[in-house]
Amino acid sequence: MANYGIKISKPSSDVKTATDKDVIFTSKYRSLKVLKWGNFTFNVPDTGNYTHTIAHGLSYAPAFDVFTKGTAAFSFLTASTYADAWFNVGGSNRWFQQDGHGGIFAYTDSTNLTIQSVGVFKSTTITGRYYIYVDPCQEYTSTNNYNLTGDYGMKVSKAGQDVKETNKEYNMAFSTKYNSIQYYSESVKEKNLTLPILFASPKDMTPEEATYVDFTHGLGYAPYFQAFYETSSELRQLPYTLNKDYGDYEYDPNWNAFEVSAWADATRIRVTFWRRSGWSWLGDPMLNVTWPATTINVKVFPFAENLGGLSG
C-alpha cells in the first residue's frame, strides 16, 4: 500500500514499524461504522407473535447487532439469578428463559431492522439494544444511498473511492459521522473450561454437565461483547450449539446437547460450556450419546460500548 493516510500505534510502539494488525487505527482498512443505535421495548401479545421494526433509511440490508435483556437463570448450575443480563440474539443460550430457546429473531432487509417474536414469549415485554451499521450485509453498488448531511469532520474513503462522493457512505473506511464499537486490548481474556466424560445409562437417562467462567470486565456496565471457543484447530463464534439425536427413529427436536454460550451484565461476561447425554433402549446396540472428557479454551472481547448507554 502507498505510504499515506492515518496510522495510530499503541503507546510506546513505533507507528512507523508497527504491523497493521497491531495498530490502534489505520486508514488503510475500513471499520464497521454505526449508523443508528439504541434500545427497544415491545410487548408481545398472548399469541406470542410480534414484529418490531426500526427503519434504517438505507437502500440495502445493513449489517447489524441485536442483544436482548433479561434475567439470566440456569437452575441446573445455580439458584442465583442475574437481572439485567444481555444475550446475543440468534442462538441458543441455556441461561435465557432457562430452556435454551432463543425465541427472538432479528434480521434486516432494505427497509428495516426487524426484531420478531415468533410464538414463544407470550404476554412478555421484550427489551434490548440494536446497532445498525452503514456497512451492508449484501452486495451493493448503487448510488441510491444515505447521504452525508453534516459536511464536516473527518472522512477516509476506501482505496479507489472519491472521499467527496457523499452518496456512497458505505464506501467510507472511516468517518467521524458514525459511531465506533471499540475495545481495550487489555479487556481480551481467555480461560480453559473442562468437562469430564459424560454418558447416559438406563439409570441415568439424560444426565447433564456444565461449567462456566466469569470474566470480570471492570467496566461497570453491561458491554457489547463477542465470545469464542477454541478447539484444537479453530475458533468458533458464540453462541455455538450442536445437536446429537438418538437416531432416525427417535428424533427429538429438543435434543440440543452441546452448547457454548455467553451473556453479560454490569460485572461479568459469563461463558458456559454445557452438555447433555441420552440413553435409548432402541437400536442395536443400545444407543448412548457419549461425550468424551473435553477441555476448550474460551475467549471474550468485552467492547467498551455500553449496551444500556446513549442512543444515537
Place this chain on the structure above:
Amino acid sequence: MANETYITIPTAQNDYFYEDSYGSYLGNFGIGNADYYSGGDIKGAIYFNAVNVARGTINYAGLYFWVSTNGKGIPDDERDGNWSFKIKAVDEDNTGDFSGANPFGRTQTTATDSSSNSDEPDTSAGPTGSGWKEISVTLCVQEVMNRENWESGNSIALLLYDIDSGCENKYAIDNDRKSFLLIRKSAEPNFKPTVSPVSAPTFPSADNYGIRISYPGYDVKTATENQLYYTSRKRLFKIIAQGKITTTADTVYQVAHGQSYKPFAKAYVKSPKSGSTKRYQMPRYLPGEQTDPDGYSSIDPLDGAIAVDDTYVKFKTTKACEVYYYIFIDELD
C-alpha cells in the same frame, strides 16, 4: 456425570434353569406359577457369565426380563394375578453354569431381594421397546460382590423363588429379548463446577493526547468515554475483506483470509425461502420446537455457524444460502 452401568446377558442354554412340580429343565427359564394343571410354584435360575464389575460397593443391580404378550411372554388373557417372589444369588466367588447340577442346591446369599408386582410390564422401556419387567436384585448381588475373592470377570447366578404368584408361568429366553442383568457401580451427581472468576483488567490511562471524537452535542474535551464516537485510546476492528459467497447445505465453505493467525470475522445469511429478503446474523441456531419468521423449524432449520483457523474463515449453513461476510485483520488468538 457419568454413572457407569454394566449389562450382561446369558449366552448359552446352560445359563437357564427352572423346576416345577413335574421336574427340572436345563436350558429353559420361567417364573410365576406353573401351568393350570400342576398349579405348582416355579423356581427359576439364570446365570451371568463374566461380569466385569470390580469388587466393592455397587449402587444398584436390576434383573430385566421380557413379559409382554409377543415373544415368549404370556398373552394378557392367560394372566391371572400378580407376581410375588424372592431372589437370592449363589453365594460363590465364581459360580459355574447349570450344566453340572441343580443350582438350587448351591450355597445361597443371606441377602434376599423380593418383588411383588403387577404382571404388566414396567412402563420404563427396555431393549427393542417396552414390555420388560425390572426387578431390583441389588442386595443379593452386593453380597456376592462383597466376597473377599470376587474379581471382575467372575460369574453370578440368580435364583428366583415364586411365592404363590397368581400369575402364570412366564419365560424369558426369547432370543431377541434375553433377560439381562444391569449393574450400576455408582451414582454420581451431574457435574457442576467450582468456579473461579477471571479478574478485571487494568485499562490504559486516559492520556491527554490522541484522537477523540464526541457525540454531536457533547464537548469533546469533557465527554466521558461513553459519549465518544471514537477514541484512539481504544482499538477498532479493521476490515481487510468483505464479499458474498453461496454455500451448499451442510458443507463448510472456506474463504482464505491471507493471515497466519485467526482473525475476527462477521457474517450474515440470507434466508433462502422463496421471496424472502431477510438477512440474519451468524452464528444462528434455531433450537427447540419454535419456528422462525420464514417458517423454518428445528426439524428443517436454517442454522449457520462461523469459525476461523490460521488459514480460512469457515461458514456452514444447513441450507444453500447467500452469505455476506466481513473479515478483519484483528487477531483472535
